[in-house]
Amino acid sequence: MTLLDRALSSKNAVLAFGGIVALATAFTIFNSDTPLFPPVDDPTGDPATWSIDQLRRWLDLRNLHPSPTATREQLLERVRLNIRRPD
Missing domain, CATH: 1.20.5 (Single alpha-helices involved in coiled-coils or other helix-helix interfaces)
Incomplete structure (x- = not known):
């Protein structure tokens, strides 16, 4: 061989x-x-202290897909409008 x-x-x-x-x-x-x-957990605390990535992730998890060009203020406003506060 x-x-x-x-x-x-x-x-x-x-x-x-x-x-x-x-x-x-x-x-x-x-x-x-x-x-x-x-899976990554939801961000906690005040949404005003969240990063842009955390705001986008929170919206994406709820099928509220944000615009890729949305500013931090626009994302924060959308989160605040859709967040459910415990009564």
């Missing part, structure tokens, strides 16, 4: 091992009890 024959036969073993690792990784990611990327 030449060196070329050995290299080609070992390539199959490397590919098989890589496939097994890829399948095990995919199974672990998609079939685990705890998600790989847990």
Whole structure:
């Protein structure tokens, strides 16, 4: 057996091992009890102190998709109009 024959036969073993690792990784990611990327909680406290990203996330979670060009003041006003205060 030449060196070329050995290299080609070992390539199959490397590919098989890589496939097994890829399948095990995919199974672990998609079939685990705890998600790989847990959902982000709602921001708490006064909306006036939230960042623009938090304002956008709060609106997105309620299907109130804000305009990509909306200013912070516009986002804050929309959150305040839609927030439900406990009675």
